[in-house]
Amino acid sequence: MSDRTLRAPRGTRDLLPTETPIWTRLEHLAGNLATRYGYRRIETPLIESTAVFERGVGAVTDIVEKELFRLAPRTEESEALALRPEPTAGIVRAYIQHGMQTWPQPVKLNQVGPMFRYDRPQAGRYRQFWQFDIEAIGDPGPAIDAEIIELGVRFYREAGLADVQVLVNSIGDPACRPTYLALLIDYYRGHRDALPTTESDRLERNVLRLLDSKDPAMAAINRDAPRVTDHLCEACAEHFASVLAHLDALAVPYRLDPSLVRGLDYYTRTAFEFYLPGRDGQQQALGGGGRYDGLVELLGGRPTPGIGFGVGLDRVVLALQERGAVEPEATIVAVVVGADPMATAVRLGVATNLRAAGLAARADLTHRRLGKQLEAAAREHAHFAVIVGDELTAGEVQVRDLPAGTQKVVPVAELANELTRAHGAHRHGGREG
Numbered sequence: 001m002s003d004r005t006l007r008a009p010r011g012t013r014d015l016l017p018t019e020t021p022i023w024t025r026l027e028h029l030a031g032n033l034a035t036r037y038g039y040r041r042i043e044t045p046l047i048e049s050t051a052v053f054e055r056g057v058g059a060v061t062d063i064v065e066k067e068l069f070r071l072a073p074r075t076e077e078s079e080a081l082a083l084r085p086e087p088t089a090g091i092v093r094a095y096i097q098h099g100m101q102t103w104p105q106p107v108k109l110n111q112v113g114p115m116f117r118y119d120r121p122q123a124g125r126y127r128q129f130w131q132f133d134i135e136a137i138g139d140p141g142p143a144i145d146a147e148i149i150e151l152g153v154r155f156y157r158e159a160g161l162a163d164v165q166v167l168v169n170s171i172g173d174p175a176c177r178p179t180y181l182a183l184l185i186d187y188y189r190g191h192r193d194a195l196p197t198t199e200s201d202r203l204e205r206n207v208l209r210l211l212d213s214k215d216p217a218m219a220a221i222n223r224d225a226p227r228v229t230d231h232l233c234e235a236c237a238e239h240f241a242s243v244l245a246h247l248d249a250l251a252v253p254y255r256l257d258p259s260l261v262r263g264l265d266y267y268t269r270t271a272f273e274f275y276l277p278g279r280d281g282q283q284q285a286l287g288g289g290g291r292y293d294g295l296v297e298l299l300g301g302r303p304t305p306g307i308g309f310g311v312g313l314d315r316v317v318l319a320l321q322e323r324g325a326v327e328p329e330a331t332i333v334a335v336v337v338g339a340d341p342m343a344t345a346v347r348l349g350v351a352t353n354l355r356a357a358g359l360a361a362r363a364d365l366t367h368r369r370l371g372k373q374l375e376a377a378a379r380e381h382a383h384f385a386v387i388v389g390d391e392l393t394a395g396e397v398q399v400r401d402l403p404a405g406t407q408k409v410v411p412v413a414e415l416a417n418e419l420t421r422a423h424g425a426h427r428h429g430g431r432e433g
């Protein structure tokens with residue numbers, strides 16, 4: 001390949017028609033589940049003021065410090081903009097901007113779309129990736145925490161990943177977390193000499209992140225670190241116990257994970273992640289979320305609780321592909337071919353009528369011989385070839401059932417009905433009469 005060959009930017013990729021059927025299925029599933037649970041669709045811009053993320057996600061997080069795609073300002077007075085690295089902060093910005101606190105609470109929202117993080121690309125980690133996002137704003141829980149986690153579990157199950165596991169934790173609130181953080185800082189300071197440099201740097205700035213460090217040197221140190229769940233205030237402890245009781249009542253299996261702290265600053269209380277079992281250690285979450293009771297206020301609204309999660313759709317697709325789940329591509333039902341290679345207007349007319357009747361149809365618009373046209377129709381696995389020939393003067397065409405190898409004459413006026421009926425019978429495994 002020459003230097004002049006243009007390629008998709010590093011960490012981004014094209015989703016080709018061979019892959020998109022699985023994406024289409026997951027997007028439909030996401031929309032369908034959101035509707036079933038009463039989460040309404042919201043679309044927010046792919047770009048936001050960087051302040052939305054700096055204040056919302058947190059200035060001292062990997063997502064904002066290292067991974068934010070900042071746009072170069074076009075003029076001196078233009079506001080600083082960035083591509084969204086995640087949807088929650090933008091959705092909360094929209095909640096405030098549009099006065100959604102006056103709507104019946106909670107406001108339940110969903111979104112499916114691309115996110116952007118300037119991450120080091122690897123399998124399952126991209127610079128543009130897709131999330132299915134669910135948010136419930138205006139309900140302090142704990143029951144809705146369980147509803148949301150159960151919705152996540154159902155998404156994976158219906159997607160074809162029934163064995164996805166839920167890890168749950170509570171990371172406290174502004175009443176109890178400061179005391180816990182002070183304890184944690186003390187603990188790690190006591191092990192300062194053994195801390196890897198990156199972790200040592202983070203110690204004073206965002207100590208919680210040390211707990212879920214992937215550095216093997218941290219495993220032993222973390223084992224004895226104080227656990228947040230041992231230091232929750234009474235209100236947080238009660239909330240957490242009730243979330244778990246609701247999960248039990250719904251028979252949603254979960255595992256408690258005191259080291260689960262999430263990488264975004266807005267979380268309070270309930271935090272959870274979804275994983276495939278059996279790949280301990282370095283494995284990647286298929287999704288995650290939690291409660292963010294301080295976020296609306298942080299972005300300028302009235303104090304309002306919220307909770308939500310994001311599913312990493314790219315990782316779900318990868319997991320399904322690894323398991324050999326391949327989605328059949330939708331094929332054309334009928335190809336209109338003809339004995340007179342030049343009669344493209346006639347073929348196009350017949351195909352147009354079939355499309356108007358709701359069928360997936362294509363006319364062969366080339367000037368090649370009938371035999372070649374039929375070969376092409378068979379190669380793309382069309383169900384029927386509609387052969388336009390001399391019978392057309394009598395208002396009839398030949399219909400060849402390509403997989404069955406049978407052929408019959410059908411009046412043009414009956415064509416759409418006949419194909420719809422025969423295709424339906426074929427798809428449902430019935431016999432054509």
Ligand code: HAM
Nearest residue numbers: 086088125126129285286287288289290308309310312
């Ligand atoms: P998050 O954990 O940062 O949470 O992202 C959610 C999911 O997006 C991850 O579990 C992962 O599956 C996927 N993901 C993240 N980064 C990448 C990447 N670079 N490439 C591929 N997939 C990725 C949030 O974004 C929160 N907004 C979730 C939430 C909603 N919390 C409350 N409401």
